[in-house]
Amino acid sequence: MTTPSSDTEMHSPKNAAEQFAQRSHSPVQRIQHVLHSHPSISPLLVLIIASIVFTIINPRLASPANISLILQQVAVIAALAVGQTLIILTAGIDLSVGAITILAMLVMANFAANNGVPAVLALIIGFAVGTLCGWLNGALITRLKLPPFIATLGTLSIFTALGLLYSGGKSLQANDLPDLLNWTGKTIGIGGFRITIGVIMVILLALVVAFLLGQTGWGRHVYAVGDNTEGARLAGIRVNRVLVSVYLVAGLIYGITAWILIGRAGTASPNAIVDANLETITAVVIGGTSLFGGRGAIVGTILGALIIGVFRSGLSLAGVDDQWRVLAIGVLIIVAVSIDQWIRKVKV
């Protein structure tokens, strides 16, 4: 061995590389390592610090009523962001998330209100529309080999237009709709908290998707495809099938979220959730999921959505202009992606 090595290690059969690997790390490197293995720590810290700071500024932030409100406000974005996380994990992006949700919502509302279809069937048709839209995105990406950004930019316009054409631009109010469709807005009082069925559904949805990602072979394949597509293919993973399934599952999630949105908004309007695309991507990115794919988790996305909610509520309770929230979210995005770039360069 020609590499110089310290004499104290000469008795062991370890080579220079191992000695190098066992060198002591600087505190900054240790932080980098911890973040590398647990990327959800940074959004968790941001959430805790933001909650403490905003509570000090205005203690009403932490009141059960306000916490309930924040949860209701972020529920829809959090649910959509769960679907967006799946897609971003494969190094894709979905710009049509809002358009699919609105189309599915308008279809289920109109079927129930105007076509005399039983509410359950109308819901299922709505879910099916979301799933079909997701499948179309997946098909465009895998069969026509379109970059996800372009495919979903196209379908964003297509689905938005279809929604407007189908509904004639008209909204349906809650009292036009059967109870089942409004059920997700029903609140359950737990202590001073008022939790909606929609919030509970989002939590269940997040748990199911987190289980699929973390515990099943499908989840592992999703990570592998985003991490190294060619390597995944060489390992025998049917990459295109995984990709289509991801867009399809995301579409189903958007369809279910359409139902949650009706309950939250008390209306089925073609002009709902206009910011959904950017807000879901923001929640995913702040939550520590890498836009380059293969890295991230549902828990981070939920934390990301909560951070957006706490900033919105906290800054509004602090009585500052809403533009400060927009500015703060912008800073958070840049910080989050910078941290991601940094921890990806981790060395042992």
Added chain:
Amino acid sequence: MSAPVKHYSTAAVDTREPVLKARGLIKTFGRVVGLDGVDLDLYPGEVLAIIGDNGAGKSTLVKALTGALTVDSGEIFLDGHPANFRTPMDARNAGIETVYQTLAVAPALDIASNLYLGREEKRPGPLGSIFRMLDKKGMKDKAGASMAELGVGTIQNMGQAVETLSGGQRQAVAVARAAAFATKFVVLDEPTAALGVKETGQVLNLIRKIKAKGMPIILISHNMPNVFEVADRIHIARLGGCAGIITPQSHTPTEAVAIMTGATTLQKG
């Protein structure tokens, strides 16, 4: 044999039944001849190196053997049985594992996940069959055992992300994966091309360990010293055909290069 004799072997004629026997493989790409009637034998427990200049047909040969492309004509026998692979998965299912030079691992996944990538094992009982839960612990333990068997002792933690490993260690993961799942033979396609000298040494050690387990290996390489260090026989690809089969004992690396480039022609044995 009815086909014209092309087997110019100067190595001792092996009477054992080859694990892999390829006869008269022909593959053309339009007017370009990729394989010009190539024969190849891989015997049990040996390291067969395939060397050749760029365009000599060694990649085409390997792709034909591992199902990555189908030949126009010719036959492949696996343990004496005809085997015509249409896809790489066919070859894999038949017990042939290939390691590619482009470090085909998922860097963000841990070592155990990479070892079992594409063939994850589920938990026993309803947790596996209904909930599709992965047997993470079982896979981790078995991955650790596979790595230890190959003497890759530097990797203690199977839960460590592959991206935290050096290039040589990553390639060791890929080679260990191939060795753990191959039942017939392992193909290593330029496994050291992206590695430094020391890391190359680690991979060569792995090759010796796999050979010691009795697993035959086909090694494709540009690197003469590496080939002469580990190969039992050397198949020299040239102009879509085979310029000869030599052994590290019968020829020097310089002679091998001369045969490879056509400066010398091997005497028919």
